[in-house]
Amino acid sequence: MPATSLDQVVSLCKRRGFVFPGSEIYGGLANTWDYGPLGVELKKRVKDKWWKQFVRKRTDMVGLDAAILMNPKVWEASGHVSSFTDPLVDCKKCRQRFRGDKLLEEKLGVEAVAVLKIEQVQPMLMAEKIKCPSCGSIDWTEAKRFNLMFKTKQGVVEGEGADIYLRPETAQGIFVNFRNVAESSRMRLPFGIAQIGKSFRNEITPGNFTFRTREFEQMEIEYFFDAERQKWEDVFDAWKKDSWNYITDTLGVSEANLRLRDHEKDELSHYSKGTTDIEYQFPWGWGELCAAAAYRTDYDLSQHEKFSGESLKYTDPDDPTRKVTPHVMEPSFGVDRITLAILLDAYTEETVGDDTRTVMKFKPGIAPIDVAILPLSKKEHLIAKADEVYKRLLDETDLNVEFDVTGSIGKRYRRQDEIGTPKCVTVDFGTLGEDEAQGAKDTVTIRDRDTLKQERLTIGELVEMLKGWKL
Ligand code: GAP
Numbered sequence: 001m002p003a004t005s006l007d008q009v010v011s012l013c014k015r016r017g018f019v020f021p022g023s024e025i026y027g028g029l030a031n032t033w034d035y036g037p038l039g040v041e042l043k044k045r046v047k048d049k050w051w052k053q054f055v056r057k058r059t060d061m062v063g064l065d066a067a068i069l070m071n072p073k074v075w076e077a078s079g080h081v082s083s084f085t086d087p088l089v090d091c092k093k094c095r096q097r098f099r100g101d102k103l104l105e106e107k108l109g110v111e112a113v114a115v116l117k118i119e120q121v122q123p124m125l126m127a128e129k130i131k132c133p134s135c136g137s138i139d140w141t142e143a144k145r146f147n148l149m150f151k152t153k154q155g156v157v158e159g160e161g162a163d164i165y166l167r168p169e170t171a172q173g174i175f176v177n178f179r180n181v182a183e184s185s186r187m188r189l190p191f192g193i194a195q196i197g198k199s200f201r202n203e204i205t206p207g208n209f210t211f212r213t214r215e216f217e218q219m220e221i222e223y224f225f226d227a228e229r230q231k232w233e234d235v236f237d238a239w240k241k242d243s244w245n246y247i248t249d250t251l252g253v254s255e256a257n258l259r260l261r262d263h264e265k266d267e268l269s270h271y272s273k274g275t276t277d278i279e280y281q282f283p284w285g286w287g288e289l290c291a292a293a294a295y296r297t298d299y300d301l302s303q304h305e306k307f308s309g310e311s312l313k314y315t316d317p318d319d320p321t322r323k324v325t326p327h328v329m330e331p332s333f334g335v336d337r338i339t340l341a342i343l344l345d346a347y348t349e350e351t352v353g354d355d356t357r358t359v360m361k362f363k364p365g366i367a368p369i370d371v372a373i374l375p376l377s378k379k380e381h382l383i384a385k386a387d388e389v390y391k392r393l394l395d396e397t398d399l400n401v402e403f404d405v406t407g408s409i410g411k412r413y414r415r416q417d418e419i420g421t422p423k424c425v426t427v428d429f430g431t432l433g434e435d436e437a438q439g440a441k442d443t444v445t446i447r448d449r450d451t452l453k454q455e456r457l458t459i460g461e462l463v464e465m466l467k468g469w470k471l
Contacts, residue, residue, distance in 0.1 A: 006283045009343050010209055012358065016419050018042065018343065018368075019210065031206035031213050033336075038419055041368035041400060043217075043339050047196050049250050049366070050219050050333065054194055054242075061192045061221070062185050066173025068198060074172050075149065075165050077307035078300060083270040084168060085145035087121045088204050094135035099204040100143045103130050110279075110286060114267035118143050148201040150214075166200035171330060173197075174222040175300045178312055178326075182224075188317060189326055190230065192223035196335070208284060210336040217335035224314070224326035227298070232273075235329045236293050240276055243292035243331045247278055251338065252363025253345050257281045260292060271299045280341045289341055290333040298325040342366060346420055352452070359449060360420030365471030367420040370399040374412050376428040376438075378405060386427035389444065389459055397466050413447070422449050425462065 013019040018039035022032030035043055055063045075081050089100040100121035104113045107128050116124065121143035129138055149168050155161030167173065174193045181193055196219045206212045225235050240260065247253050263275040275294040279286045301312045302325055316322035346360040364370065371393060375386035383405065393401045402421070404412050409426065416424050424447045430439030439445065439456050446462060447454045457465065 006209060006344075009340075009347055012347070012360075012418060013039065013343065016415070018419075032215065033210050033213065038368040039339070042342070042362075042366070043335055045366050045368070046251065046335055046339055046342070047217075047219060050246065051194070051196070053246055053250055054192075054221060058192075060187075060190060061194055062181060062187065064174055064177055064181065064193050064195045065197065066170070066177060066195060068167050068200075069154065069164055070167060070172060070176070072162070072164055073307055074176060074304075077303040078172050078175075079270045079303070080149055080165075080168060081147070084149060085147050086204055087118050087143035088146035089122060089125065089143050090141040091132035091135060091137060092139040092141060093137040094132060096132060096134040097204060098133070100125060100140070102205050103133075104128065106285070111261075111264065115264045117266075118145060146204055148203065150200045150202050168201050169199050169332070170195045170197045170218045170220045171222060171332070172300070174220070175304055175328075176308075178222075178224065178301060179310070182314065189314060190223060190225035190235070192221050194219070194221045196220075208282065208287075210340045211282065211287065213336065216337075219333040219335055221331050222296075222300075223329040223331075225329065226314075226316075226324055227327040228324065232295050232297075232327060232329070236274060236276075236295055239293035239329050239331050243278060243290065243333075246333075247289065247338070251342060251366055253280070253338075253341055257341075257345060258289070259286065261286075269294070271296045273297050280337075280344075282341075282344065289337055290331070292331060294330045294332065296328040296330050298327050300328060301325050357414065357417055359417040361450060362420040362422075364422040364469075367422055368400065369402045369416075369419060369421045370469075370471065371423045371425060371466060372402045372404050372412070372416045372421045374404055374409060374416075374424055374426045376409060376426055382427065382429065382432060385432055389425065389427055389462070392459070392463055393466060396463055397469075399466060399469070399471075417449060420449070423447065423466075424449070431459075 016038060017036035020034045020036055021028045022034050023029045055061050087100040088097055090097050101113045101116060104124055122140050125140045126138065131138055150166040151163055152166065153161030154164040174195055181187065198215060199218045200215050203212055203214050206214055223239065247258065248255050257280055259279050261277050261279050268275055273295045276292045277288045278290050278292045280289040305312050313323040314326050316324065346362045348359050348361050350357050350359060373386050373390045375382045390401060390403045393399060413424060426445040428438040429435035431442060431444055433441030443456050443458050444462055445454050445456055
């Protein structure tokens with residue numbers, strides 16, 4: 001159970017520049033969030049690590065960056081126009097609208113609610129005496145299906161544009177490009193296509209900070225395989241392991257706060273024959289972090305063949321007379337939700353002497369800043385020396401290095417702890433050869449965020465050590 005409350009993290013995020021409320025100077029726009037200078041670095045690391053692990057380091061994977069706006073027929077073919085809905089209920093007293101299943105989750109648990117049919121939602125809300133979060137009364141309308149896709153118009157003539165949707169998942173951009181990628185990259189089954197990008201859903205009840213928003217970023221893989229040559233269960237298990245490994249080993253999220261959960265039959269999405277989520281223990285309970293693997297069968301490619309009239313068959317290179325529609329395994333990750341879990345997981349309050357320090361214990365390599373260079377004072381020649389060390393690290397390593405001169409050294413350490421910087425390097429009068437008591441000439445102090453141990457190294461040793469730092 002994480003010790004952290006959501007409020008502590010939201011407040012640190014604002015104070016230190018990870019995440020700000022969206023459009024704040026205009027009073028905000030409900031549940032929109034903007035990533036600040038540190039948040040954007042943290043999120044970039046989540047994405048870069050993913051891309052490296054799943055695209056760069058594998059010979060069976062390639063990348064794609066498809067358009068957000070797609071031909072509306074895509075969403076008819078995919079089933080999103082007819083089936084991408086959540087159960088909407090209205091409070092008869094105050095007229096506020098809510099997602100009926102989410103209102104029941106706290107009382108009944110995620111598993112029990114996931115299998116409820118839409119016609120069971122309202123009777124269950126009444127039977128369980130679920131109060132309206134807004135006015136407190138217990139008087140709900142029948143649940144109705146609410147489509148989550150954002151609709152807009154394309155075209156410059158007002159009133160005449162064609163209806164078009166903001167994509168609710170990045171996956172469809174991959175399916176419609178399956179033939180382009182397979183042919184241009186000469187990929188043989190099994191192979192996967194990976195994509196990172198924004199998705200949009202008109203969520204009925206967004207909330208819990210960046211957990212559920214209407215605009216969010218996804219990292220998705222569609223892994224195509226020949227279902228006559230490979231058992232789907234084997235592909236499924238392999239992806240479950242790889243997804244788990246990314247969240248735990250690569251990103252450093254604590255296994256104690258994670259679990260795998262298989263979807264019940266009645267809970268599966270319209271396209272899926274089997275889905276396993278990775279869930280995180282958020283301060284409000286277990287919640288979906290990502291889909292470790294979802295078996296989408298040949299549903300999507302077959303649907304796109306039907307609706308587009310184009311063949312999306314794969315020709316077996318060993319037997320050109322054999323044409324198959326590949327089946328698909330899909331691991332699907334939400335960048336914002338994963339970033340939130342990393343923030344919650346890293347948040348630590350520790351007693352040091354008479355003091356309490358807040359420290360974000362990000363895994364090195366995930367922290368937004370790797371190393372901070374801190375000149376002990378603002379004396380010009382000391383800053384010039386610290387700047388030399390800073391420039392050397394920038395030139396000779398790929399690390400994210402920050403130069404921080406403002407405030408006392410204690411305050412600067414405190415800030416670096418709060419933003420999770422694994423190493424701080426202090427340049428002092430010893431470094432300049434002006435004060436032996438501080439240290440020998442051309443040596444600096446390196447301080448470890450977690451152990452608080454300080455070591456004196458020559459600048460050369462520091463650079464070599466950080467060059468060899470495998471992040
Ligand atoms: N293509 C499959 C798909 O989109 P999903 O389970 O609906 O599956 C995948 O979404 C992931 O996207 C989720 O596990 C979550 O991390 C993220 N996600 C979905 N809706 C979200 C929302 N409203 N806000 C933030 N992240 C969201």
